[in-house]
Amino acid sequence: MNDYKVKKSYPFDAIEPKWQKFWEDQGLFRVDVDNPVSKYYCLVMFPYPSAALHVGHGRNYIIGDAVARYKMMRGFCVLSTMGFDAFGLPAENAAIKGGLHPKVSTLNNIANMKRQLHQWGCGYDWPKEVISCLPEYYKWTQWVFLKLYEKGLAYKKRQAVNWCPSCQTTLANEQVVDGSCERCETKVIEKELEQWFFKITSYADRLLEDLSLLEGWPERVRTMQANWIGKSHGVDISFPVVDEKEPLHCFTTRVDTIFGATYIVLAPEHPRLGSLLRAVDNRAEVERAVSGMKAQDIITRTSTETEKVGVFTGRYAINPMTGEKIPIWVGNYVLMEYGTGSIMCVPAHDERDFQFAKRYSLPIRVVIDRPRDPLDVKSMSGAYVEEGVMVNSGPFNGISSREAMEKIADDMEKRKIGKRTVNYRLKDWLISRQRYWGAPIPIIYCKKCGIVPVPEKDLPVVLPDDVKFQPTGVSPLKGDEGFKHAKCPKCKSEAEREVDTMDTFVDSSWYFLRYLSADDPKKPFDSKRVNNWLPVDQYIGGVEHAILHLLYSRFIVKVFYDLNLVSFKEPFQRLFTQGMIIKDGAKMSKSKGNVVSPDELIERYGVDTVRLYTLFIGPPEKDAEWNDQGVEGAYRFLGRFWRLVDGINDWNVEGKVEANVLRRMAHETIKKVTDDLEGDFHFNTAISTIMELLNAVYQFRPKDETDRALLKECAKTMVLLLSPFTPHICEELWRRLGHKASVLKESWPRYEEKHLVREELEIAVQVTGRVRSRIVVPADISEEELKQKALNDEKVKSWIEGKQIKTVIIVPKRLVNIVI
């Protein structure tokens, strides 16, 4: 920032705090949730408490606040709430590095964020605030766990995790850099831990089906969710194993290619592997290769770029359709998480299998052919994955592969060698975290009674404050004897607590219900209230949450629905995902050092300027580049606006704009702004239309009382239209225009159709698609007259002279195209 003082265009520093206090004192954002009349639940994704908000964060809250204010003016009873997703890894990591206790730093951060939100003029029903790291909240997160446990939807199983042997801790995929721990660079290994899961897979079908109910969601988010769930139909085929009783199961979506299955590949983690290798001579060698594959991370393994590596187990299976003996391999590109962890390989018709077969010289057999251009194995450079005609497939030869898909499945089901199944890519939700700063999982392990849930009356299982944060990576809870010690709720004997905490996504999967009963000590939420208020009318947040958070929230709500706790199937009626704010080509973040602090900007220009620029910067669903000079433009506009409405402007221009044009523009502006707010929240175009209106007003010179009344009407309209975006200046100007009540209590301006009508239109005249002239015609001209007028235009004449006119296309109110 330059050090000279800018002369203020208007006294924002005096008016902004004044109106913030006014809204707060008047309780304009407080809602009596038991008496909703035309309710509107406007929800912004609650944030993780970071040290200070930058202008990139601001976009989310400013959009939410603009929507809430607009809906209030439309007469809705708007509930707009705020809370904090306060558990999480960064606060704990900071504590380990010698920083403050997570509870202290988190609550400090929350206090600062609340100061900033207030400073931004964002109105919330603060008494309903929720903070997920406080026992009053996480007591009920634990209750959610118990409900899922009762329903059989929470279970324990062994699962491989990324483990750093030096830090003695679990790592997220993002903490693994090139196979090593990001902190100490030790090689990361796979380790199996007993962990808690939520059975989201049993809701896979409903989560997929009900996407069709979500018409108010962006199509891309629905597509991403559908792909994430990844439903596929196929056949589970039993392959008998030579010298074994138990067959191997392979799931395939391409049963039509079964006659071309020339080998089988197992995932390195496949449970049958140990027994299959028992009697194999080079067992040690094979196992070494297998552990090498396990060391690769998932992203590398599934990449088609990564070299497919494998090892032959020395064992064989039987292709149940051909009766052939086919080898069983282990390969890095097969994942235990998907399907059955073993695949039948058809190199001629699957790209990955093709690469693998080439590398290890495994047989390739074409079973689906292209009739026009038959395939030849010797010359194939890749797999043929399209449909075609069956060949080399015994009784199925000659029919189409599509038809064969059904016939072969029927045949296999009849002979009991295969079964049609549905498979999902979606995995169960792993909720265990070996960390301190999260809600403890309410489970007790008793030597006699086994796994015993903590009874509801004993909740919350309180997170002990007095723990040691050490850089060993071991969860502080694990070393806390006082916490670990518990009495079995059933038999009262000595027992141990679960020391893992829950994934923070559990906290955030139900918070929108808690807002309605934030201070209720007896229950997590009130069914009657949530049934009145939900689904959320408008949910607003970052597109980075398009899959996980939204899917988990949908899942938990469906579980509550099944428990008769709520009467709605989906939590969020409409979803808006806003884009990120970019600075110098990268996402704004503290670590990249490209953050723009709102505090300085607010001091210099006032918060309405920052809000206006944030909304004007671009279409809100797209990423946008922050530009400090653009802020200046927003500030200039507000100064112009202020001077006009406050009446101190004595512009001395000729009246270029006529009264009837100005009136029409005013009504067009109301229509455009309203349409933008009712549609996709394109604040940028709404604001630019208001700017055009202001520019026109500056070109208008009132001549008489009628003109002055029109001018005043325009001023009033602009104050109301801008008030959701820049509420402080508008609240102030509204008073100066002589009104007593808050703009929020005012109703949204209406436009009149009769004022939108134009008397004359400018029509473009094209000659074979190129604009050659423009003509002004009466708005009610007939097509024939228009055509004649176009043909007789001087400029047009010179282009069509001596040419034959093929046809004339007329687009009403827009153009005439003369095709020669």
Next chain:
RNA sequence: GCCGGGAUGGCGGAAUGGCAGACGCCUGGGACUUAAAAUCCCAUGGGAAUUAUAUUCCCGUGCCGGUUCAAGUCCGGCUCCCGGCACCA
């Protein structure tokens, strides 16, 4: 790699298949001023022709091709960039 999205002047962006570049920024010029700031007005995609200084023409929406009277917009094939990928939230 897989899934989703994007690419338009010097910059952010605007455009129901129908006049590309609204609005804002930057820049240049002018008015006001002792001067500056602020403010107000005008110009502003690139190239060319004419000097009649107003107008005309040509080229332009990441790249290659197609459909159409007409394509930033639709179709096919690429390139590059961004988000998510299950322990960041």
